[in-house]
Amino acid sequence: MKLxxxxxxxxxxxxxxxxxxxxxLVLAMSILAAMLSAAYNSDVSARKMxxxxxxxxxxxxxxxxxxxxxxxSIYSIKPDGKPDESAPDVQIDVDVYGGAxxxxxxxxxxxx
Amino acid sequence: MxxxxxxxxxxxxxxxxxxxxxxxxxxxxxxTAALTAARANVGRHAGARDVQEKYLSATSAARLMIDxxxxxxxxxxxxxxxxxxxxxxFGGLDTNSVYKLIADDIKAVLHNAVxxxxxxxxxxxxxxxxxxxxxxxxxxxxxxxxxxFENVRITISVGDTGDGNGxxxxxTSKCGDYVYMFVMPYNTSFxxxxxxxTFSATATPEIRPxxxxxxxx
Numbered sequence: 001m002k003l004x005x006x007x008x009x010x011x012x013x014x015x016x017x018x019x020x021x022x023x024x025l026v027l028a029m030s031i032l033a034a035m036l037s038a039a040y041n042s043d044v045s046a047r048k049m050x051x052x053x054x055x056x057x058x059x060x061x062x063x064x065x066x067x068x069x070x071x072x073s074i075y076s077i078k079p080d081g082k083p084d085e086s087a088p089d090v091q092i093d094v095d096v097y098g099g100a101x102x103x104x105x106x107x108x109x110x111x112x
Numbered sequence: 113m114x115x116x117x118x119x120x121x122x123x124x125x126x127x128x129x130x131x132x133x134x135x136x137x138x139x140x141x142x143x144t145a146a147l148t149a150a151r152a153n154v155g156r157h158a159g160a161r162d163v164q165e166k167y168l169s170a171t172s173a174a175r176l177m178i179d180x181x182x183x184x185x186x187x188x189x190x191x192x193x194x195x196x197x198x199x200x201x202f203g204g205l206d207t208n209s210v211y212k213l214i215a216d217d218i219k220a221v222l223h224n225a226v227x228x229x230x231x232x233x234x235x236x237x238x239x240x241x242x243x244x245x246x247x248x249x250x251x252x253x254x255x256x257x258x259x260x261f262e263n264v265r266i267t268i269s270v271g272d273t274g275d276g277n278g279x280x281x282x283x284t285s286k287c288g289d290y291v292y293m294f295v296m297p298y299n300t301s302f303x304x305x306x307x308x309x310t311f312s313a314t315a316t317p318e319i320r321p322x323x324x325x326x327x328x329x
Binding site: 013017018020021022024025027028029031032034035036038039040042043045046049050053056057060070071072073074075076077083089090091092094096103104105106107108 | 131158
């Protein structure tokens with residue numbers, strides 16, 4: 001009822017009131033725009049991150065030639081649940097697929 | 113004081129400022145919600161890399177172990193005779209091999225297989241009943257000098273079907289919260305005339321549950 005009266009009222013707002021209101025509206029819109037823009041940028045960066053991850057994953061899994069070689073050491077687990085660090089039980093040479101800094105896998109060394 | 117508050121409530125002045133403030137509040141809430149959702153999305157994608165690293169470490173380790181276990185194919189055999197006590201001879205056991213680590217279980221598998229095949233045969237009546245208990249073997253795999261691969265815990269358990277024809281070797285690979293499991297079937301064959309029992313693992317390993325590709329990180 002008060003709102004209807006206000007709308008029907010012929011009395012206007014004071015200049016200061018209008019200026020404050022407009023300032024607040026501009027501020028509100030600016031905040032919203034900035035936040036939506038930041039959200040959009042985050043979404044774009046997440047998509048890029050996801051695409052890069054998938055590319056690295058498929059590159060590692062489908063790689064046909066090894067980037068480097070390595071050795072896998074196998075340690076028995078003692079009854080206390082910790083590995084027996086004295087010496088590895090078995091050591092196996094492996095080929096490592098995938099570039100440095102990217103996702104990588106290893107496979108048994110291929111025999112020439 | 114109460115009268116002053118009442119007057120303020122009933123006042124018709126300043127409505128546009130109140131509305132503008134309300135709109136500011138709404139915009140701030142909407143913006144914060146959108147930004148929080150976007151940030152959570154980025155965080156989830158950043159965590160996905162960690163999950164994939166664990167997945168690749170776990171699968172690489174499991175496949176390596178399976179590949180190594182398959183090298184036991186045809187290399188392990190025992191020659192048995194009806195008076196066997198504990199002098200089983202095994203040939204081709206590579207000292208730097210994964211199957212060496214479960215040699216006792218494989219010997220027991222052969223022993224079980226022979227026992228099942230000769231059961232009820234008068235000539236083999238003195239053949240001892242196997243007493244071996246199969247237990248899980250746990251190992252840790254490390255790629256030397258390479259921190260990009262996480263250490264992986266591997267559990268190998270050997271089991272036989274009880275009919276003397278073979279069984280399964282289960283290889284469970286665990287990296288963080290990532291668990292990956294391969295099941296490798298094997299067969300045993302026994303020639304009663306020669307007394308030779310051979311272990312073979314020619315079938316393609318299968319991926320079986322438990323399989324969990326999640327991370328709490």
